[in-house]
Amino acid sequence: MAETEQQSGSTLEDEAHEVPGGGVAFMVPKKEISMVPDMSKWRRSQAYADYMGFVRTLNEGVKGKSFTCDYNVSETVEKLLDLLETLDRWIDETPPADQPSRFGNRAYRTWYAKLDQEAEALVAAVLPADRCAAAPEIAVYLRESVGNATRIDYGTGHEAAFAAFLCCLCKVGALQADDRLAIVFKVFNRYLEVMRKLQKTYRMEPAGSQGVWGLDDFQFLPFIWGSSQFVDHPTVEPRHFIDERVVNEHHQDYMFLECIKFINEMKTGPFAEHSNQLWNISAVASWSKVNQGLVRMYKAECMEKFPVIQHFKFGSLLSIQPVKP
Structure with missing residues (x-):
């Protein structure tokens, strides 16, 4: 149960939103990790357990399945695709500004301001009528999932916010267990398309990039779920993904490719030089080993790194409270 009592220094919008008929009190999420020692609170939190459980559940769900397999597409999934279509359309309506600096086009801020203003209404349109009280809480994760308007950058922390957004929709019952495949293959995949369009249109900087030592400048989760898709694949092995012919032949069926x-498309020069970590992964013997290694790497490089988690926000659905024994 989220606290309804206001903390000192909080604003009115931090007050909890009660669901009609009682039950869970929703609250606008806020930052709780302000110093490196706070990371132990995060690792013990219900939010961490729920978030990683969500990532693993989807990882298991897509194992050995391509985009072309049969799966359920619910009304909520269709509504989420409509939401992402709206964000895509706004990019078309907000062309890049003419400016001297090559990166970080300021027109992104205009695009972001529209999302900032409309986020709650967009989320309310996705939620069942009896769960609309959750919109202010869940909308925070949507706003956080598209990059930072001050720095005009995007990285794995923003990607994690979108996964948190989807996790919250599951927790309030808007998405169900049989939506698992559609969450990855339809919704998350469409999200990636919109983010790539944002990155290209507004020349966004990678947030907290480790450069050549990072897995990728912007994303991580599609490599985890994408490697799971390939588990037990009859012909494509990890060594094949650096072959452009294989990529061109199979990319429409597999997220990893x-x-x-x-x-x-975005980088020039030898693959081993611009994407060294991925080059190393191509030498791993099997996709199941790649997948297990990427889950470990995600925990170590993203989920347990203070520069990423300091921006994560906690509410009633993803709570900073310790996991109950």
Whole structure:
């Protein structure tokens, strides 16, 4: 149960939103991790357990399945696709500004201001009528998922906010267990398309990039779920994803290869030089080992790194409270 009592220094919008008929008190999420020692609170939190559980559940769900397999597409999934279509349309309506600096086009701020203003209404349109009280809480994760308007950058922390947004929709019952495949193959995949369009249109900087030592400048989760798709694949092995012919042949069916295709389009020079970590992964013997290694790497490089988690926000659905024994 979220606290309804206001903390000192909080604003009116931090007050909890009660669901009609009682039950869970929703609250506008806020930052709780302000110093490195706070990371232990995060690792023990219900939010961490729920978030990583969500990532693993989807990872298991897509194992060995391509985009072309049969799966359920619910009304909520269709509404989420409409939401992402709206964000895509706004990019078309907000062309890049003419400016001297090559990166960080300021027109992104105009685009972001529209989302900032409309986020609650967009989320309310996705939620069942009896869960609309959750919109202010869940909308925070949508706003956080598209990059930072001050720095005009985007990175794995923003991607994590979108996964948190989807996790919250599951927790309020808007998305169900049989939506698992559609969450990854339809919704998350469409989100990636919109983010790539944002990155290209407004020349966004990678947030907290580790350069050549990072897995990718912008994303991580599609490599995890994408490698799971390939588990037990009869012909494509990890060594094949650096072959452009294989990428061009299979990218429409597999998320991992779609990511590689985007890297190939955006970067020049030998793959081993601009994407060294991925080059190393191509030498791993099996996709199941790649997948297990990427989950470990995600925890170490994203989920347990203070520069990423200091921006994460906690409410009633993803709570900073310790996991109950």
